[in-house]
Amino acid sequence: MQARKHRLLIVEDSKPIASLIQYVAKEAGYETQIATTMAKCVEYLRTHETFDLASVDYNLPDAPDGEAIDAVLAHRVAAVVMTGKLDAQTRERVLNKAVVDYIPKESAEAFNYLGKLLTRFAVNPKIKILIVDDATAFRSYLVHLLERHRYQVLEAENGAQGLQILEQNPDISLVITDHEMPVMSGIRFVSEIRKKYPKERLCVIGLSSTETQSLASRFIQNGANDFLIKPFCLEEFYCRIAQSLEHLEYMVRLKRLADIDSLTALYNRYAFFKETEALALRCVEKQQAYAVAMIDIDLFKKVNDNYGHDMGDAVIVDLAQQLTQHFSANDFICARFGGEEFVIFIKPDALSKIEDALAQFRIQIADRVVQIAEQRCQYTISGGLVVACWDLDKMIQLADEALYRSKENGRNKITIDRMGVIDGGQ
């Protein structure tokens, strides 16, 4: 089932600006409805299905003083205020209402910012933030601010509790921590966090008060990504959180680009070694057997020559999908080693099932049909499996040699090397 699109009510009397907001919202994946007056805004709020968010112009012909904001909030719709009024009084008045954000329409950048905010608002419900502060009232205030932006919020009273919650919730993206706390200081808490959670997995914002400004740099030196000096203004609070999360998302995307093969979405060769080297080393140290299998599509050049490269690519993708389905990530690490060659790292706990699993896999692959338009292509694979406890490079070399034997013996075969004893032609 397709997910419901987010809905934005645009309350704006200027048609060009309303169109601009509509464009930005559509780019962010929202459905929109424009109300050019307060009266229309109220009518839509009453008659339409729920809106997720409204962008509200502070000044409308029939609502010159932000009255439309109250109307939107009264219908329990979150409001982003867009205004051309830049005076401190208006700002204060707007921020005293429970609005999501306040965006002065100073330049085109305001609309870029709105676009980012809309994107965030849609994804925030999936993002977990942990607040660590021993002051209950301040913690509640932060929870309230974050929930206004639809983040999932967890709370801890001190660093030790914070570490426990991180352990139980590995999907937390951001930690906001105070410094002056019982049990452990915020700075020590941050340095403890960094022993386990690198910056590409978790961001941390430290809180320091105006009297202890030097804390800010100590937070950063100990691994925080950013800091906020209390008291902070709301816009700064939200901007810094959004910026930290954006940074984290870029890092995750970069890591994905570096590790994941773009055609098959499996690990690439580089990531395979990164994921398995320590596991293999541990097996060698403990003298515990593990296994490595090399899998290669048979006569793949002919697939390209006879059906074209698109079919070749489709066959590679098909095999990758089959590998993912048959060899679960708990027991196996699969990667595209290069071209039409794949590798599987078999963890010691899965050794007993690997020979049967590979034999069955080979048979199932031979039955597959990959279809592009009218063209149908079948393919087979050969494999080499080594079960031993050599270092990883040697295991791969031996698996490759076993694979070569399968090719020599007529293809569509798995050759097994158990501690140097070769069993060919399964």
Ligand SMILES: Nc1nc2c(ncn2[C@@H]2O[C@H](COP(=O)(O)OP(=O)(O)OP(=O)(O)O)[C@@H](O)[C@H]2O)c(=O)[nH]1
């Ligand atoms: N379509 C497509 N072809 C690729 C890709 N990577 C490598 N190839 C092709 O894969 C073919 C591999 O051919 P060979 O190494 O001769 O092996 P083979 O034809 O599979 O023969 P055997 O391994 O001996 O069974 C080459 O023609 C490469 O151009 C890819 O990503 N997509």
